[in-house]
Amino acid sequence: MSHSTTYVPKSAFAKWFETRLPVAGLVHSSFIAFPVPRNLTYFWTFGAILVFMLAAQIVTGVFLAMYYTPNAAMAFQSVEHIMRDVNYGWLLRYLHANGASMFFIAVYIHIFRNFYYGSYKAPREVLYILGVVIFILMMATAFMGYVLPWGQMSFWGATVITNLFSAIPLVGDTIVSYLWGGYAVGNPTLNRFFSLHFLLPFMIAGVVILHVWALHVPGQNNPTGIPIKSGKDAVPFTPYATIKDVFAVVVFMLFFAWWVFYIPNYLGHADNYIPANPAVTPAHIVPEWYFLPFYAILRAIPDKLGGVIAMFSAIVIWVFMPWLDTSKVRSTAYRPLYKQFFWVFVAVCVLLGWLGAKPAEGYYTLAAQICTVYYFAHFLIVLPVLGFIERPLPLPNSILESVMGVQKVGAGMPAGAHAEPQSKG
Amino acid sequence: MAHPTHAVEPTRRDFLFIATGAAAAVSGATLVWPFVQSLAPDAATVAAGAPVEVDLTPIAEGQIVKLFWRGKLIFVRNRTPAEIKAAEDVNVATLRDPQADAARVKAGHAQWLVVYGNCTHLGCVPLGHQGEYEGWFCPCHGSIFDTSGRVRGGPAPTNLPVPPYTFTSDTKIVIGQEATA
Numbered sequence: 246m247s248h249s250t251t252y253v254p255k256s257a258f259a260k261w262f263e264t265r266l267p268v269a270g271l272v273h274s275s276f277i278a279f280p281v282p283r284n285l286t287y288f289w290t291f292g293a294i295l296v297f298m299l300a301a302q303i304v305t306g307v308f309l310a311m312y313y314t315p316n317a318a319m320a321f322q323s324v325e326h327i328m329r330d331v332n333y334g335w336l337l338r339y340l341h342a343n344g345a346s347m348f349f350i351a352v353y354i355h356i357f358r359n360f361y362y363g364s365y366k367a368p369r370e371v372l373y374i375l376g377v378v379i380f381i382l383m384m385a386t387a388f389m390g391y392v393l394p395w396g397q398m399s400f401w402g403a404t405v406i407t408n409l410f411s412a413i414p415l416v417g418d419t420i421v422s423y424l425w426g427g428y429a430v431g432n433p434t435l436n437r438f439f440s441l442h443f444l445l446p447f448m449i450a451g452v453v454i455l456h457v458w459a460l461h462v463p464g465q466n467n468p469t470g471i472p473i474k475s476g477k478d479a480v481p482f483t484p485y486a487t488i489k490d491v492f493a494v495v496v497f498m499l500f501f502a503w504w505v506f507y508i509p510n511y512l513g514h515a516d517n518y519i520p521a522n523p524a525v526t527p528a529h530i531v532p533e534w535y536f537l538p539f540y541a542i543l544r545a546i547p548d549k550l551g552g553v554i555a556m557f558s559a560i561v562i563w564v565f566m567p568w569l570d571t572s573k574v575r576s577t578a579y580r581p582l583y584k585q586f587f588w589v590f591v592a593v594c595v596l597l598g599w600l601g602a603k604p605a606e607g608y609y610t611l612a613a614q615i616c617t618v619y620y621f622a623h624f625l626i627v628l629p630v631l632g633f634i635e636r637p638l639p640l641p642n643s644i645l646e647s648v649m650g651v652q653k654v655g656a657g658m659p660a661g662a663h664a665e666p667q668s669k670g
Numbered sequence: 671m672a673h674p675t676h677a678v679e680p681t682r683r684d685f686l687f688i689a690t691g692a693a694a695a696v697s698g699a700t701l702v703w704p705f706v707q708s709l710a711p712d713a714a715t716v717a718a719g720a721p722v723e724v725d726l727t728p729i730a731e732g733q734i735v736k737l738f739w740r741g742k743l744i745f746v747r748n749r750t751p752a753e754i755k756a757a758e759d760v761n762v763a764t765l766r767d768p769q770a771d772a773a774r775v776k777a778g779h780a781q782w783l784v785v786y787g788n789c790t791h792l793g794c795v796p797l798g799h800q801g802e803y804e805g806w807f808c809p810c811h812g813s814i815f816d817t818s819g820r821v822r823g824g825p826a827p828t829n830l831p832v833p834p835y836t837f838t839s840d841t842k843i844v845i846g847q848e849a850t851a
Contacts, residue, residue, distance in 0.1 A: 401794060401810075404788075404792070404793040404794065405792040405793060405794065405810065407793075408791075408792040408793040409792065411793075422710065422711055423706070423709045423710050424709070425711070426709060426710070426711055426712065426715070427711045427715045427740075427741055428711060428715070428719065428740040428741045428742050429740075429741040429742050429743075429788075431715075431741050433711075433712065433715070437709070523738070523741070523743060524736050524738075524743055524787075524795065525795060526794040526795040526808075526809060526810060527809075528809050529809065530794065530809070530810050544811055544825070547825055548825065548827075549791055549792075549825055549826070549827045550827075552825065604812075605811050605812050606812055
């Protein structure tokens with residue numbers, strides 16, 4: 246990593262080790278002495294919560310893989326075997342299945358925190374794009390994981406999602422048969438999904454390391470959006486951020502435990518307790534809740550290829566956000582006009598999620614179409630235009646001033662020096 | 671590599687560098703081929719795609735039978751005279767995927783409709799005798815098919831395709847084999 250460390254090895258062994266592998270110095274500079282803005286809220290603890298969730302999913306997943314059989318004839322039975330016979334198998338499976346939903350709850354809060362406080366803007370574009378990559382990998386992992394129990398929703402979810410690729414002109418059908426390893430979703434499909442479901446979390450872990458690395462170059466954004474200017478704006482990562490992160494993770498674990506122990510099947514679908522049957526599609530097929538907004542966009546377009554393109558574009562457009570947003574002010578707290586559009590956007594996303602779970606007919610389709618248009622307009626019209634017409638509120642001179650008030654800081658500078666260019670984070 | 675001294679003429683080292691790089695790139699690209707090909711349907715799956723014989727005698731008038739060929743669902747429908755008439759009376763030019771009913775059944779066997787049983791939108795199984803035209807209705811995204819398996823509404827882009835099959839007698843068909851005569 247780029248910064249030099251202030252770590253001083255105390256023992257002779259530590260000194261000997263540090264000259265051979267300076268990992269203690271790296272940890273010290275990244276997670277102990279690292280300066281974090283003093284005004285971070287609990288919204289900034291979701292990174293740590295997400296790291297915890299990734300670790301939890303990998304640990305529970307590795308144990309489940311010891312008992313699961315990736316074979317179309319045995320997969321469903323092996324999951325029931327885990328639930329009924331394996332010691333604490335029910336707990337491992339419920340932790341893993343609900344863990345996926347908790348992972349997505351945390352990631353959506355993390356993403357919308359980033360949208361609200363403009364964390365995607367310079368100089369954090371690469372950090373942000375790595376985050377989008379992680380999100381896409383998470384979606385792929387979650388989708389393939391949902392196929393593994395080989396219930397009705399697994400099978401038909403796999404059929405519908407893999408068929409999305411058949412919309413590609415000319416080569417679509419070939420691509421789909423290569424995804425399936427056959428002429429329909431079947432045993433080869435289940436086998437390769439299991440293999441990839443095991444692999445992808447470790448790829449996510451790799452990208453997470455890059456994401457954290459990229460974060461530690463400019464440092465964290467904060468609720469004011471203005472960078473750390475002096476030592477008084479910051480506190481050391483340990484103990485301040487460490488204890489706050491750990492506390493947040495513990496509270497999140499309570500929330501997680503509530504789902505696991507009280508309503509473990511609430512987020513699932515009853516149809517997935519029926520073994521996969523390629524001759525019957527469930528009457529109402531819906532993806533997991535975290536895919537619903539994108540599913541609504543897919544169904545809103547009355548054209549197969551168009552729907553698929555719109556759905557993938559809905560995520561890919563995030564990558565261009567740092568350049569679509571023309572405002573120099575990061576934090577929405579100082580953008581009175583954008584603040585309203587932000588909450589409209591949040592409402593539209595929630596509404597799309599709700600519509601994704603409704604049948605695709607009548608007014609639902611019309612509403613989904615209106616929401617889809619607005620979703621894209623937010624990125625392609627609202628973000629570029631507001632930067633030019635909006636008059637931002639005056640920014641504080643420093644993080645310290647925003648926390649303590651102007652008088653206490655005593656800088657005596659006019660508070661109206663707003664919208665200063667922020668080229669450096 | 672701070673200050674490479676470039677000769678005016680390419681040197682032996684330049685040649686070796688480019689030749690090695692080209693060899694590495696070509697072999698790397700070649701290595702991708704077996705990995706990608708391994709994802710394709712394997713020999714056993716392809717072999718399992720041999721033609722299947724279907725006896726039509728137990729299928730009552732109006733009934734739809736589901737069967738599998740190559741792991742794909744197939745509908746065999748014994749159409750009623752009213753269903754045949756509805757399918758034939760359509761103005762083909764108004765269809766999304768224009769195809770006459772006569773082109774979707776075998777000559778002299780208009781009673782029998784044989785089509786793939788997965789919606790051409792995203793592969794769900796449409797429900798028989800439902801929807802506006804009482805052909806099929808897909809519960810997933812609302813595609814509507816008529817009694818000839820042609821798309822009449824919803825997001826499906828094409829008609830339910832007709833698999834290759836042939837009549838070996840008036841009451842027997844072989845799916846996966848086209849008539850040779």
